[in-house]
Structures are given as structure tokens and as C-alpha cells.
Amino acid sequence: MEKKTLHKKVPLWRKTVEILGTALLCGLIAFLICHFMITPQYQATASMEVSFAHLPGAFYTSFETGVDVDLAKEYAGLFQLDSTRYNAAGAAGIDVAEIDKNVSVSAVPGTQTMYFKASFPTPEQAQAAANAYMKAFDETLKDNTGYDDENLLLEAQLPTAPASPKTGIVTIVTVLISGMIAFAIFSRQPLFDSINVLFFLVFTIICIFPFYYLFINTISDNDLVSRGLINFYPVGIHFSNYVSLQNVSDLGSSILVTVARTILGTALMVIVSAWAGYLVTKQKMWKRSFWYRALVITMYFNAGLVPWYMNMLMLGLTDNFLAYILPGMVAPYNIILVKTYIESIPASLEESAVIDGASTPKVFISIIWPLSIPILATIAIFGAVGNWNSFQDSLLLMSNKPQLYTLQHRLYIYLNTYSNLGAAMSSSGGVSNTAIQNMLNTKVVKYTISMVTIIPILVVYPIMQRYFVKGIMLGAVKG
Amino acid sequence: MEMNVALPRGAAEKKTKQSSIVEIINRLLILIAGFLVFFPQVNPGRISLKINQNTSLFTTAISYETITASLARPLRMEWVTPGQFHLLMAGAALLLLGIIACAAGACMSLGNNRMKKRASLFPIAGSFAMLGGLGVIYNSYTSVLKTVTEAGKLSNVQPNFPTGIYVFAVLAALILVVSLIQFFLLRTRVSEAKMEMEEKYRLFLMFLPVLFMAFIFCYLPIYGWRFAFFDYKVGDSLRIFDTVVDGVVTEKSNFVGFKWFAYLFENPATRMDLVRVLRNTLIMSGLGIATSWLPIAFAILLAEVRSSKFQRFVQTFTTIPNFISWVLVYSFALAIFASDGFINSFMTNIFGIASDTDYLASADHIWIKMLLWGTWKGVGWSAIIYIAGIAGIDQQLYEAARVDGAGRWQCIWHVTVPGLMPTYCVMLLMSIAGILSNGMEQYLVFENALNKDVIEVLDLYVYNIGIKDGLIPISTVVGISKSLIGITLLFCANRISKAIRGESII
Structure with missing residues (x-):
């Protein structure tokens, strides 16, 4: 009690100006960052489903049961062949280095799918690259194994909802505004105290966030979790994961x-x-x-x-x-x-x-x-x-x-x-x-x-x- | 009157002295027998070379699984029978019981005359039990030898007459003789009405089990230092001398003296490893020491927060990470920083930047990362001691400072910080003394193929070469050096603390 009187009280109007000023400044910086520094990258996922009924028997078995991991890997490796890459680059009208930088390919044994992920500045480019890549893969497969299959289902798809940079701005501003509200609550005190409180608030959040993050991921919809869409709050709450641990x-x-x-x-x-x-x-x-x-x-x-x-x-x-x-x-x-x-x-x-x-x-x-x-x-x-x-x-x-x-x-x-x-x-x-x-x-x-x-x-x-x-x-x- | 009793008293004293010397010899013998129970080299129960040579008498008596671990086939083929090994276990147990009886006698011999008399009976009975136990073991040996010879499978079972039988037989005989002497020496003593023991011994005996446990788990490992002086490979035995049978050397000695100590520095590969590992260790400990003021800053800043509710809230949640294991910290690290973790999905979802960098895989800035994890886990907890320290500082000091015109920062600098310094000094000295041991769990969980070179600290290195690669001697050498340097540093730190603050830290 006695301690408080030692610090001079700051008038409320000055505090309000300070807070609003900081908020506006932060918002401006956020906007500038979003506008000039961040180029949105569109991610395209192209998946290929292989109809195994038409493939040679041995291949079918090993791929189906997923035992032969090497074979799956080798198949995925076809994606990375020079011919595939250059064909795709040519078709999409981009440099082949762009492809090397952006594309990651993998095959999932046992699931009958292979997919590659690629990120491009515009959705059209991503779509084109994905399509071209699939086509190139098809050709490479034919060239390499002499095997032409009508039933190879090649399809390229864009991610569910490509995030726009606007989301980023909105998020940052929201976070800032809520931060400011917290700021305002404590701000009848000198600036140092507010910063101090803010620091501890942030540190405490850092300390408990992993616990929270893990928890919301265990109770959210598993599909969303595996696509990495659960970040701050649980969606589709269920507890069956805990039950299925048995x-x-x-x-x-x-x-x-x-x-x-x-x-x-x-x-x-x-x-x-x-x-x-x-x-x-x-x-x-x-x-x-x-x-x-x-x-x-x-x-x-x-x-x-x-x-x-x-x-x-x-x-x-x-x-x-x-x-x-x-x-x-x-x-x-x-x-x-x-x-x-x-x-x-x-x-x-x-x-x-x-x-x-x-x-x-x-x-x-x-x-x-x-x-x-x-x-x-x-x-x-x-x-x-x-x-x-x-x-x-x-x-x-x-x-x-x-x-x-x-x-x-x-x-x-x-x-x-x-x-x-x-x-x-x-x-x-x-x-x-x-x-x-x-x-x-x-x-x-x-x-x-x-x-x-x-x-x-x-x-x-x-x-x-x-x-x-x-x-x-x-x-x-x-x- | 005094003259009259002088002579008998002198004689009695002489006798008491003799008796106490005999007593001490007896206790020593029993103590030796007690220790030998845990030494596999003198295990009288190793009746077949197929029994693991790291099996002590104690294990022989309690674990059927251990002794028959490598004898599954002979048992299945019925070259030997389970009965023979049950007999062996029974013999070993009887031997153990005998030793326990002897030990009980040795403990009781600390009492008064009446108790001593009673006590002297125990080793007599105990040594008979020991001899009996040895007899049973021998019996089981001959029986194994017989059935195996009949089956013609000597090389499969390799029956072996354990030299430990001689050792224990000699010990039992000695204990028996000494106890008998003691028994007769005590006969002439006048007994008290009741069995009693001086309190100091009674307390000691009650404390003895604790000491025994501490000895087994904290001091007995020092005996393992012997591996540093042998050319030992896992599963091998240690032989100081060549084993000579009929003038032919069957097993060469693998005693190599200080070869491994020299090897550590002479061999370029291990030398480089050692330099690398020491660099990692010292840098990580150094960073820890350089940031050891963080908890103080944390505590002081937290004390400046007005709302005590908020203080409690912060304290509660910043302390939690201290109580989870490093494995869980690693699980968190994966959840946040792995290629499918929070950071990457956050970047993708919010900013639309497709990213799947695995921040944990790379070796970049690994020392800083480890420091940050350590800080994340420990700073809230370490601050508690300082928070309590701040609460303990006399409020009058602050008032006096304020009267003198000190502001907030001056109060912190001139009152709070000096008040916390003694505690900080102790912590700092302790961390300097422990500069070589930064534990292995944190580094073990974060270790991977890419960052191994920069993350491997001394403790982890010892684990990797000793337990994983099975290079027992060389890792023991590293361990010995580390222990000795550690204890030296601790005593130095203690000396410094005594010199500066007049208080020891241990």
C-alpha cells in the first residue's frame, strides 16, 4: 500500500493516448510487413492413386502390404528424375530450379497413394505445375518401365482453402488489440509496470502453451490434426483417442x-x-x-x-x-x-x-x-x-x-x-x-x-x- | 582394599583386551565374508562355466533365471536337471543364511557381557551353516558333473569346480575357530542380569541397514573402476595373472595397467573425440553459468509486480515445466518445432507460407537452443529460492533506503541484490563445481545424426561409448577422470566459499 504512493500517478488521458498510439503503430508495422515482406505461397498437393489390379503381381503384393518400403521409395524416386522435372517445368512455364526448391515428393506404402507437395506464388501456377508434374510422371513411368496404364488416376488438387495474406493482417491486428486491452487493464501504473506485466504474461503463455497445444490436438478431429489445422482451439471435440490408446x-x-x-x-x-x-x-x-x-x-x-x-x-x-x-x-x-x-x-x-x-x-x-x-x-x-x-x-x-x-x-x-x-x-x-x-x-x-x-x-x-x-x-x- | 583387588583386576583387563581383539578379528572376518557375497569372482555357486561370470553368490541364491540363462538347451535335453540347480540355490541360500547369522552375532557382540555370550553362539552356528551350504553346493556340482559326464556333453555344460568354495570354506573355518576362542574367553566373564547394549551402539546398529544400502549403491561402484585397467570386452573375465594349467597358459592375463589412460590421449581419434566432447560440455555449462543470473532477474521483476494474485499465477505456471521429464520436453519440442509442428502449420495457416522446416533436425545454434530449453524448463523453478529470499529481506532496510531518497531501482540495486548474493554465490559455486556434469537426459533426447557432433556432452559420450558401443574400459577411464576432477572442483569451490564467506557449501 505504502509502496504505491511512491510512484507518481499517470493521468488517464495520457495513458489512453500512449496505448492507442502504440496500437496504431503496431498495426501499421504489421500491415507493412504483410504487404511488402510476405509473398503468399500457394501449396498444391497432387496425389496419384495407383490401381494395383493392373500392376504386376509382385509389385502389387509388396506395395499393398507395405513391407517393401524400398520399392515404394524407388517409385517415389521417379518423381525426381530429370525428365520428370524438366517436363513439368516446361509445362508450367517456370524454371526447373523453382521445382527443385519447392517440391517434396513421397509415397505412402500401404495407402496406394503417392503425392507431392509444391508451393508457388499464385494458385494458377501451383495448379499448372501439379498437373504438369503428374503428366510428366506418367510419361516417365512409361519410359522407365515400359508400362502404360490407363487406370493410373492422376489428379492434382489445391489445398482446401489457400490462406490469403489478409488473414495474417487480421490475426496480427486482433492479437494486438487484445494485447492492448490487457495493457489497458494494467496501465494505470507507470510504463515499466505495464511492460513487466506484459513480459510475465508472455513468458507464462510460452510455458503453458505446449501443454495446451498438445491437449487440444488430442481432442480435436484427427483428420484436421494430421493436416496441421489445429493451432489455437479445438475443433470437433472427441475423446476417442484416449480410449483407443488401449x-x-x-x-x-x-x-x-x-x-x-x-x-x-x-x-x-x-x-x-x-x-x-x-x-x-x-x-x-x-x-x-x-x-x-x-x-x-x-x-x-x-x-x-x-x-x-x-x-x-x-x-x-x-x-x-x-x-x-x-x-x-x-x-x-x-x-x-x-x-x-x-x-x-x-x-x-x-x-x-x-x-x-x-x-x-x-x-x-x-x-x-x-x-x-x-x-x-x-x-x-x-x-x-x-x-x-x-x-x-x-x-x-x-x-x-x-x-x-x-x-x-x-x-x-x-x-x-x-x-x-x-x-x-x-x-x-x-x-x-x-x-x-x-x-x-x-x-x-x-x-x-x-x-x-x-x-x-x-x-x-x-x-x-x-x-x-x-x-x-x-x-x-x-x- | 585397593591392593587386594589390583591383581585380579589386571588379569581381568588383560583377558578383556584379548577378548576384544578376538572380537574385532571375528567382526572383520564376517565383514569380509559379507562383502564377498557380492563379488562374482569368488562365487562358490558357479558350478558351470555356462553360468554368467558376473553372477555373484547373492544372485545365485535368489535368481534361478539368471543362473540357468545360458543353460536352456542342456536343461531341455536333460543333461542337467532343474533339481540340481534348485539344490545349488538352496546351498547358496544356506550359505547366505549362515553369513547373516554370523553378521547378527557380530552386531550383538557390541552389547554387554551377557549379550556377548549369547552373540558368540551365532557365528558358531553360522559357520556350520556356511560349511553345510558349501557342502550342498559341492553336492550339486558333483551331481551335475556326473549326469553331464554320463551324457557325454562336458563341452556343452562345462562343469567347473568354483574356487570360491575354497575361499568361503577357509573363511567359515576361520570364523568358527575365532568364535570358539571367543566363546571360551567369554566364559569366565561375569554376566549382567539382563542383555543390554550401550545406546551409541544400539543407534549405530539401527542405522547400519541404511549405511549398507548406501554402500552397495554408492560406494561399491567404485570397485568397477578396475575395468579401466583391463583389456575387457563385454562377457569376458578379468585376469590379473595368466591362468596356467599343467605348465601351459590357457588364458592370458588381460591386465594392461594404465594403457587405456594413455590410449585416451595418444590415439588421435579418441583425442579428437575428447576435445570435441569437452568443448561441448564446457560451452553448455559455460552458457548455463553465464545466464545463471536469469532466475534472480526473474524473481526481482516478479516481486515488482503489484498484484499478488498475478504473482501467484505466474509462479504457478512457470514452475510446471520443471516437473516434466526431458522426454516430455522433447515431445513438446516435436509438437512445436517439427516439420508438421505448430510453427510450420501456423506459418501455413495464417500467413499462407508453405513451410515444413524441421527445426529440431539441424545442428545450427544447438548450444543456444539447448540453453533455451533449459531456461524454459528451469527458470521459474530456480527463481523460487530467490523469491523466498526477497520475502525474507528485512522491510526496514527498504524503508531506510527510501528515507534516504532511494528510488525503485536504487532500492533493488542496493538492498535486494546484496540480500540475494549469498544464495547466488552458493548456487554459482555449485554450478562451477559441476561444470563437467550437465547430465545426459536432455542431450540424449535431442540427439540425432545431424547434431551429434555438437550436442554430445561428456555424460552422453560416456553413455554412447560405454553402454551403446560396449567399450567398457575406455568409458570407465573417462568416468574416473570426470569423477576425480568433479570432486576436486567441489572441494576447491568449498575452500573458496570458506575463505570468502566463512561457510562451507557441502
Whole structure:
């Protein structure tokens, strides 16, 4: 309250002028950018459907089942032959370099389609290039394979609604106006405060936008998603993606393993940390400070990844669920947290119990444990999130037991496989039939699995927030 | 009166001393036996060379799958029977139980005389159990040898008399002898009415399991450093000496001393790799250190926001990214920056610019990109400690500064920043100490064929050559060097902190 009076109040009329001025200036800049800098590029997608009934048997089979990826690739390669490119360039009346720059071609095994994408300054040019390209391809096919097929369905089409540069202007102006409104709300303050607020607003949006973007893509119409048309708001809301995740193989076991390790690992870690944290507060313990130091030093020193791995191998903890639980049980940092907390509990409480004849475990269970619940909850939450997010131990130790992969590991694998069509085509022989059928939807599948992995964290996050300031502050106090 | 008791007391003291020396020897022996349980080299249960040589006695006792992993065929063909291996497991378990009994005795021997007397019985029983267990293992060995010889498949099963049997037999015998001596030495002692133990030992024993776990998972890996001194390939064994059978060298020693340490620097390929990886590591850590003031700026600016509701809102949502894994960050990165991601579709939909650039594939500006991802994920979280720090600064300081005519910026510069400096110093020193370890998860998920050269940091390099390519010795050498440099840096940082602030950071 007192702070506010220190800054001089800015008159409202001046603020209004400032805001309107900025808005007009931004709008002008946006218009200039749109008008002079951005040349709209029209995208034409030409697809070719091959009627396989007329093709030689072997080709039919391999292409249909999608097993022979190489053949599909070779076919797609016909697009890139010199003859095709020059024919197309000639027909469309453009330079062949333009074609090389703009055209991307690919074949989708199993879907009986090949398509190329090309971007041109005007829709007419795009259409012409697409048509010419298709024709050139047809001829090249004939020249190269001596194979003329009336049933080759060649068709070039423009994208559903080519975006006009006007949209850009409108969007920018809209965004600016809404920004200005936000600006105005806070603008009874000096300019610095407004900018400050705006900065944090933008940063916060950057932080949460990916979560939001992923989410709206998982609940929107899958076709729109795969065409990349969902940007800011969901369209055609449905939740069937989450339901159909049960068809994704291996996901179930991963979820089970991750949940099990999160519950078991966290519970054991909390119990051990509480017990150890309590014991190290005992000055009477034989060589206490030596043992305590030996424990703390492990936070800063480790033997290295490979010796650690060899050690786990020696202990027989590879391909073994226990490897998720046992190493995490003794967590020095958490022990320090608990110790620091217990030291803040009045010693008289414990003393009175000892005088009543309670043993150390009794004191621990009946006095220390209930009193240190806040800190135990803190480390439990952090431990649970750590366990849920664990990826490295699964990657290192479970190489021979895919059914023990954690969820994050599974997600990592999904993200890396079929990350795009090219990757799927280049992975030799390992592409199964179902994988290819799902391929067009891998984007959605990946997003949905990611969401499933995030949701538990988002659920516990509000609870966590209550504790983590306390946790981090206690940690800063040296043990 | 004093003269009278002087002599017996002296004798008693002598006896106590003897007894305590014997006690210590016994504990040491039991400790050794306990450790050897985890060392595959002395596993008495390796009755066939087909059993993985990385199998320790502990694993032998608990995992039937591990011991029979390479024996599927002999089992199927019934050259050996599951019963023989169950017998082996039972023997190993009995041996383990014996050692546990010995250990219990060793723990109890910390108590008073009465307890000590009781305690001395445990190792006696335990060593008998150990010997019994060894007998059972031997039995299973002879039985395997018999059936295999009958089947004529010696080369398929390769029965082996494990030298570990001798080691454990000797240990068991020693423990037995020492325990018996202890037992008789204790007989003359006067017992107390109740079994009791001094509190300091009681507390220690209660703490022992925790120490044991810490030892197994944090200190025992140091034993893995031995791989750096051998010509080791995955699946091979480590031999300091040549194995000589009947004057013929059957297996040559693969002990190579410091060969790999020298190799790391002498071999041009690895040297170049190392330089490249170190460059990446130092640049990424350096960028992290150079931007380590960002959380402070974040916290100070956030504190300047008037509305506490807005503050909470910002804090809530900027902290979330810290709690998701790097795999998920990578998933976000794909969703936003991949060729079919948000940026490209945004450009296409709004501006009509057809674009499908894969921003993640290229190696351009990868260090900056990694820094930005790190900042995106961590800055909100790192700022919390400073936000709390600002809340802890005495308000009177601000008032005093304002009375002296300080404006907003002067208040920040002369009150807030100095107030946060101690915390910042600790953080900075810690990050300097950890300059070589920037973790591998972030770089592993973002790594691809195009950016591998510039993204591979030391931790990732060790993973790539050690775990992926199986070059155990050389990666161990890198790991050892990194650990030693790391701990040296930490102690230096600690020394500096002590010198400047009079407080240690560890």
C-alpha cells in the first residue's frame, strides 16, 4: 500500500493516448510487413492413386502390404528424375530450379497413394505445375518401365482453402488489440509496470502453451490434426483417442510398472529417509558425524555411469524390477531435509517420551513420524514425481525386458519411431503392417501418450505447490 | 582394599583386551565374508562355466533365471536337471543364511557381557551353516558333473569346480575357530542380569541397514573402476595373472595397467573425440553459468509486480515445466518445432507460407537452443529460492533506503541484490563445481545424426561409448577422470566459499 504512493500517478488521458498510439503503430508495422515482406505461397498437393489390379503381381503384393518400403521409395524416386522435372517445368512455364526448391515428393506404402507437395506464388501456377508434374510422371513411368496404364488416376488438387495474406493482417491486428486491452487493464501504473506485466504474461503463455497445444490436438478431429489445422482451439471435440490408446501395444505394462515403482519406490524412500534422518540427529550414535558425512558425500560424488552399470550387473539388478526400487531407497538429500526438519522439533517432546521409557523405534513411530508429516509429504511428492519421470534407469538396465520399460522410456521410443514418414521408410524392414496403417495418425498417438504421461503430474501439481517452497528453502539450509 | 583387588583386576583387563581383539578379528572376518557375497569372482555357486561370470553368490541364491540363462538347451535335453540347480540355490541360500547369522552375532557382540555370550553362539552356528551350504553346493556340482559326464556333453555344460568354495570354506573355518576362542574367553566373564547394549551402539546398529544400502549403491561402484585397467570386452573375465594349467597358459592375463589412460590421449581419434566432447560440455555449462543470473532477474521483476494474485499465477505456471521429464520436453519440442509442428502449420495457416522446416533436425545454434530449453524448463523453478529470499529481506532496510531518497531501482540495486548474493554465490559455486556434469537426459533426447557432433556432452559420450558401443574400459577411464576432477572442483569451490564467506557449501 505504502509502496504505491511512491510512484507518481499517470493521468488517464495520457495513458489512453500512449496505448492507442502504440496500437496504431503496431498495426501499421504489421500491415507493412504483410504487404511488402510476405509473398503468399500457394501449396498444391497432387496425389496419384495407383490401381494395383493392373500392376504386376509382385509389385502389387509388396506395395499393398507395405513391407517393401524400398520399392515404394524407388517409385517415389521417379518423381525426381530429370525428365520428370524438366517436363513439368516446361509445362508450367517456370524454371526447373523453382521445382527443385519447392517440391517434396513421397509415397505412402500401404495407402496406394503417392503425392507431392509444391508451393508457388499464385494458385494458377501451383495448379499448372501439379498437373504438369503428374503428366510428366506418367510419361516417365512409361519410359522407365515400359508400362502404360490407363487406370493410373492422376489428379492434382489445391489445398482446401489457400490462406490469403489478409488473414495474417487480421490475426496480427486482433492479437494486438487484445494485447492492448490487457495493457489497458494494467496501465494505470507507470510504463515499466505495464511492460513487466506484459513480459510475465508472455513468458507464462510460452510455458503453458505446449501443454495446451498438445491437449487440444488430442481432442480435436484427427483428420484436421494430421493436416496441421489445429493451432489455437479445438475443433470437433472427441475423446476417442484416449480410449483407443488401449490398442497401443505395451503401453499397459509400462503404465503398470511406472505406477508400481512410483508407489513402492516412494513409500520405501520416505520410510528410509525418515528413519535415517531421525537417527542422524542422535548425537550419541557411535561415530555419527563420520557416517553422516559418508552418506552426504554420495550426493556429490559418484563412480561414473559405466562402473555403476557394471555394479548393477554384478548385483543381478538388470532386467529386474527391484532395480527401480532399491537404489532409490537411500536418498541423501531427502535425509538431510528430514534431519533439518526434525532438529527444529522441540527436543522436550522426545525427552519426555524417553523418560516414560519409550524405545527409539517407539519414539520414532509415535512422536517423530507424526510431527514430521509436512516434510515427509514434501519428499514424498518430489520422490513420486522423480519416479514417475524416471527414464534413465529403464534405458540403461532393462534392455532385455521391454515389459519392464517405464512409461517415459516407452514414450521416448514412440517419439523416435516413425517420427515422420521418411524415418519409417528408412528403417529397414522393421516396419510392421499395423504400424504403417497407424502411420498417418502417429502424430495423434504421440500427443495422446504424452498427455497421459503428463496428466498425473498436473493432478498432483496443486498439492505439490503447497510444499515445494518449504522443501527448497529447507534444502538451502545446509545439513 | 585397593591392593587386594589390583591383581585380579589386571588379569581381568588383560583377558578383556584379548577378548576384544578376538572380537574385532571375528567382526572383520564376517565383514569380509559379507562383502564377498557380492563379488562374482569368488562365487562358490558357479558350478558351470555356462553360468554368467558376473553372477555373484547373492544372485545365485535368489535368481534361478539368471543362473540357468545360458543353460536352456542342456536343461531341455536333460543333461542337467532343474533339481540340481534348485539344490545349488538352496546351498547358496544356506550359505547366505549362515553369513547373516554370523553378521547378527557380530552386531550383538557390541552389547554387554551377557549379550556377548549369547552373540558368540551365532557365528558358531553360522559357520556350520556356511560349511553345510558349501557342502550342498559341492553336492550339486558333483551331481551335475556326473549326469553331464554320463551324457557325454562336458563341452556343452562345462562343469567347473568354483574356487570360491575354497575361499568361503577357509573363511567359515576361520570364523568358527575365532568364535570358539571367543566363546571360551567369554566364559569366565561375569554376566549382567539382563542383555543390554550401550545406546551409541544400539543407534549405530539401527542405522547400519541404511549405511549398507548406501554402500552397495554408492560406494561399491567404485570397485568397477578396475575395468579401466583391463583389456575387457563385454562377457569376458578379468585376469590379473595368466591362468596356467599343467605348465601351459590357457588364458592370458588381460591386465594392461594404465594403457587405456594413455590410449585416451595418444590415439588421435579418441583425442579428437575428447576435445570435441569437452568443448561441448564446457560451452553448455559455460552458457548455463553465464545466464545463471536469469532466475534472480526473474524473481526481482516478479516481486515488482503489484498484484499478488498475478504473482501467484505466474509462479504457478512457470514452475510446471520443471516437473516434466526431458522426454516430455522433447515431445513438446516435436509438437512445436517439427516439420508438421505448430510453427510450420501456423506459418501455413495464417500467413499462407508453405513451410515444413524441421527445426529440431539441424545442428545450427544447438548450444543456444539447448540453453533455451533449459531456461524454459528451469527458470521459474530456480527463481523460487530467490523469491523466498526477497520475502525474507528485512522491510526496514527498504524503508531506510527510501528515507534516504532511494528510488525503485536504487532500492533493488542496493538492498535486494546484496540480500540475494549469498544464495547466488552458493548456487554459482555449485554450478562451477559441476561444470563437467550437465547430465545426459536432455542431450540424449535431442540427439540425432545431424547434431551429434555438437550436442554430445561428456555424460552422453560416456553413455554412447560405454553402454551403446560396449567399450567398457575406455568409458570407465573417462568416468574416473570426470569423477576425480568433479570432486576436486567441489572441494576447491568449498575452500573458496570458506575463505570468502566463512561457510562451507557441502
